[in-house]
Amino acid sequence: MRLAERIQAIRPSATLAISAKAKEMRSQGIDVIGFGAGEPDFDTPQHIKDAAVRAVMEGYTKYTPVGGLDELKTAVCHRLQADQGLSYEPSQVIICCGAKQALFNAALALFQPGDEVLVPSPYWVSYPDILALAGASPVFLSTDEDEGFKINPQQIQEAITPRTRALILNSPCNPTGSVYLRQELEEIARVVREADLLVIADEIYDKIVYNDIRITSIAYAWPGLQERTLIVNGVSKTYAMTGWRIGWAVGPQPLIQAMAKIQSQSTSNPTAVSQKAAVEALTGPQDCVRQMVREFDRRRRFMVYRLNEMEGIRCYDPGGAFYLFPRVDAFFGRKAGKTPIQSATQLADYLLEEARVAVVPGEPFGSPNHIRLSFAVSMEEIEEGLNRIEEALSKLS
Numbered sequence: 001m002r003l004a005e006r007i008q009a010i011r012p013s014a015t016l017a018i019s020a021k022a023k024e025m026r027s028q029g030i031d032v033i034g035f036g037a038g039e040p041d042f043d044t045p046q047h048i049k050d051a052a053v054r055a056v057m058e059g060y061t062k063y064t065p066v067g068g069l070d071e072l073k074t075a076v077c078h079r080l081q082a083d084q085g086l087s088y089e090p091s092q093v094i095i096c097c098g099a100k101q102a103l104f105n106a107a108l109a110l111f112q113p114g115d116e117v118l119v120p121s122p123y124w125v126s127y128p129d130i131l132a133l134a135g136a137s138p139v140f141l142s143t144d145e146d147e148g149f150k151i152n153p154q155q156i157q158e159a160i161t162p163r164t165r166a167l168i169l170n171s172p173c174n175p176t177g178s179v180y181l182r183q184e185l186e187e188i189a190r191v192v193r194e195a196d197l198l199v200i201a202d203e204i205y206d207k208i209v210y211n212d213i214r215i216t217s218i219a220y221a222w223p224g225l226q227e228r229t230l231i232v233n234g235v236s237k238t239y240a241m242t243g244w245r246i247g248w249a250v251g252p253q254p255l256i257q258a259m260a261k262i263q264s265q266s267t268s269n270p271t272a273v274s275q276k277a278a279v280e281a282l283t284g285p286q287d288c289v290r291q292m293v294r295e296f297d298r299r300r301r302f303m304v305y306r307l308n309e310m311e312g313i314r315c316y317d318p319g320g321a322f323y324l325f326p327r328v329d330a331f332f333g334r335k336a337g338k339t340p341i342q343s344a345t346q347l348a349d350y351l352l353e354e355a356r357v358a359v360v361p362g363e364p365f366g367s368p369n370h371i372r373l374s375f376a377v378s379m380e381e382i383e384e385g386l387n388r389i390e391e392a393l394s395k396l397s
Contacts, residue, residue, distance in 0.1 A: 039242040045239065094260050100130075117165060153190070193228070208296060
């Protein structure tokens, strides 16, 4: 069978692969602690589930408009107005089957072969592959712990070419947890506007922040930038609704219409029941979010302290999301028996086999010196998992 050449340009999701491997080992009776999952370990709040049940009982089980229910689009607009002071109309919103589909639709609507898109590195694993499917090329802007894993305006200016179309900005960031503050966004926004670039603002973790950080959208950071910004978000992370598959994009109406045209020929509308649940998530009580964030914060502080106490590990303290991205290259060159550890991938394999702990290597995120650990797991699992990691690392010679 001959497959399309585009298949050769993309890779399976590394984070999903790690989670699947850990689940397979558990099904075989192996006690594995998984730090790989990119989803909250909390259940979807009860009032949201109740709304879904009501929707089923009231017959909301048919097709909806391709771009989603007006009721949900309106709720998204109200949230952006309340949270960010940004005014949008429902016609500037598309509801998708998760934020990933919103990003995919946007890439197909915006980019074509020869286009370049600026991507801060480390980056979410799917950005390069989504761009590849659209025929565009990512241009990576490197960051590290000393810079708070953030790009600066000079990097953007130096990377711009006549083929540069857009910047993807993920704040809070997966995998680093870095958060861009308002002044930093203003400086980036000035360069973006002067270069006439588009911004794809991935804000899926916008409610999961710590240390009293106040999130600002880059669309708000500079006059006129709202007209050249696409905001991507969803209910998956904030409301522990990963399996409900509801995300959205908000931006210039011509782009939203183009994305809806693409969606009409792929999935059509997102699930009707999930859309009704998402309306309740956005408009109903928000105490559940604050409770989850408080627990994430408790785990974050414990894990950062514990990892930085381990010999050879350097762990950045994130301002948002629910991941840690510790630097582990101090272990490269050490041996597990007779086999040398030469990469983050090999170290992750070693930890899975020796410690029965699943972590995600940094290479798929564009950072070969790091591994990613999710703290969207119970404190009991965190304590045991970190103990196992420390013991396994101590065996490397």
